[in-house]
Amino acid sequence: MFNKQHPLFLWFVWLYCALAGLAWGHLPGIWATAPAMLLPILIPQLPRASRRFIAALIYFLVGSFSIVHGSAEFFGAGAGDGGGLADGMGLAAGMGWSFWIVSSILLALPWLIARNQALGVLAVLIDALPPLGLIGWLSPLAGTGVLFPGIGVYGVALLLAVWSLWSVQRWGKWIAGGSLAVALVANAIAVFSPTPAIDCWVGLQTHTGELVTPLQGVESAMQAGQMALAHPKAAAVVFPETIAGHWLPGTQATLYSKYQQRQNKAQIWLIGAVTFGKTHRWDSVVKYAPGGGKTDRRQHGRIVARTAFPVPVSMWAPWAKDRYGATWYTPVRKIGGQRVFTSICYDQLLPWVWLEAVWQHPDVIVATSNVWWAVKTDIPAIEDENTAAWARLMGAGAVIARNG
Known part of the structure; x- marks a missing residue:
């Protein structure tokens, strides 16, 4: 589907990962979660493990940069229960930078193995589930509700199927087309259905x-x-x-x-x-x-x-x-x-x-x-x-x- 060997494709994927990370906190509402859904399709197209790692690392570094300032504020203030875990804003800021860099590296590591679509899905799941899932925010799984509103666990299964079979010539197009049809129907129902009764x-x-x-x-x-x-x-x-x-x-x-x-x-x-x-x-x-x-x-x-x-x-x-x-x-x-x-x-x-x-x-x-x-x-x-x-x-x- 893509010319994986073309230098521009590498830079395109890296730029897209940066924009997908930047979308968190900046695009309105649920749309902030949508760009990340393409990562399990794009990143496995990169032929080298090091390039896949860099792509994922860019995504997590850009998306989680708030950890730096947030940690400095939290630990610098004493963590809320008197006594603090860090003395002085300098050390607190250092902790923030460390948390940001280390967590991004850890979450990017599973993408080293993502040399095909199925292993790309495995990388998503490794990041999403404990033990690595204990810090596994910015997951591409969050965008499931954009495509498949109201169908719960079936939506998760459909998205995983699309990711896994995207590059399979025989079934990939049928799975993608069928899932798109389900997504369109689910979104139409979500638009015209009344909001759940929580007005009070x-x-x-x-x-x-x-x-x-x-x-x-x-x-x-x-x-x-x-x-x-x-x-x-x-x-x-x-x-x-x-x-x-x-x-x-x-x-x-x-x-x-x-x-x-x-x-x-x-x-x-x-x-x-x-x-x-x-x-x-x-x-x-x-x-x-x-x-x-x-x-x-x-x-x-x-x-x-x-x-x-x-x-x-x-x-x-x-x-x-x-x-x-x-x-x-x-x-x-x-x-x-x-x-x-x-x-x-x-x-x-x-x-x-x-x-x-x-x-x-x-x-x-x-x-x-x-x-x-x-x-x-x-x-x-x-x-x-x-x-x-x-x-x-x-x-x-x-x-x-x-x-x-």
């Missing part, structure tokens, strides 16, 4: 910044609770990730008091907080819902979701004494009559977590994040783009709550 679900957008002390968590919870009271018609109000800080008695009492003031007595609150176990702390979402009576708080503050995988190093650090736990699997929960999948911050970047959601076919995606440290980067936009694309694949509505 509200996601709060807050700007409280970093929470260091328990008192700041109480104050933040009070402010967010007041914001929630401004939505009396909402069936459910979603709070941003860790907006309540540590889930301590003072914070719980504050939110319970606010919850009792709501006009809509059937309203549900889903609150981001840091909860504690025997050996770990957890990045969690807790639920305040009707029932239990005014004197029985045990029915309130129930944990309905924990992050599948917290941010590595800064949160998920098995070698650290005070560490966050990973659940590795996020189940769909029935909340307010809806099948809800909760995606907490970093989970929104990881394709293997989204594949867990696709398998469970939820009605609603609740996406919470606390990105005060990344507001000057593309990271919040990339989270939104992933959420929108994967939600579209599942035919689910998305409710986004962010502290930035």
Whole structure:
């Protein structure tokens, strides 16, 4: 299909990889995920392993450059729990550059073997699934929702088939043509079908910044609770990730008091907080819902979701004494009559977590994040783009709550 030996083709692929990386955070909505879908077709056309590696490396370096500034802000600020992992902005910036370069190299390595279409798909899957998938953002799989909205796991299977058989002369054209027909039909249905019934679900957008002390968590919870009271018609109000800080008695009492003031007595609150176990702390979402009576708080503050995988190093650090736990699997929960999948911050970047959601076919995606440290980067936009694309694949509505 292509003249692989022509020098211009090499430069074309490298330039395309750079533009596909740049699309993340810069193209509107789900379209930011679309250019990457061509990488498993283009990169295997390069005959040399070194050139394929450079192509993939360009893509990941350009797409993930926000890690540099975001890490400098996060670690330079002390990582949010007092005590920081790096002393001084110089060392924090050095960590950011290291994370950016090392993660890009690791994600580019599987493309060394991508000498044909099937091995190109294998490279995508190696990047997408643990262990490498623990840092495997910017996955070409995210674009599945652009082509195949509403058909879930079948859309993923069709995209993998197109990638694998693209260069097969006998079946390739039939597979590509048939998949294109399915994509056109699915997109037509998505355009003319009504949006999933989540009109009465509200996601709060807050700007409280970093929470260091328990008192700041109480104050933040009070402010967010007041914001929630401004939505009396909402069936459910979603709070941003860790907006309540540590889930301590003072914070719980504050939110319970606010919850009792709501006009809509059937309203549900889903609150981001840091909860504690025997050996770990957890990045969690807790639920305040009707029932239990005014004197029985045990029915309130129930944990309905924990992050599948917290941010590595800064949160998920098995070698650290005070560490966050990973659940590795996020189940769909029935909340307010809806099948809800909760995606907490970093989970929104990881394709293997989204594949867990696709398998469970939820009605609603609740996406919470606390990105005060990344507001000057593309990271919040990339989270939104992933959420929108994967939600579209599942035919689910998305409710986004962010502290930035």
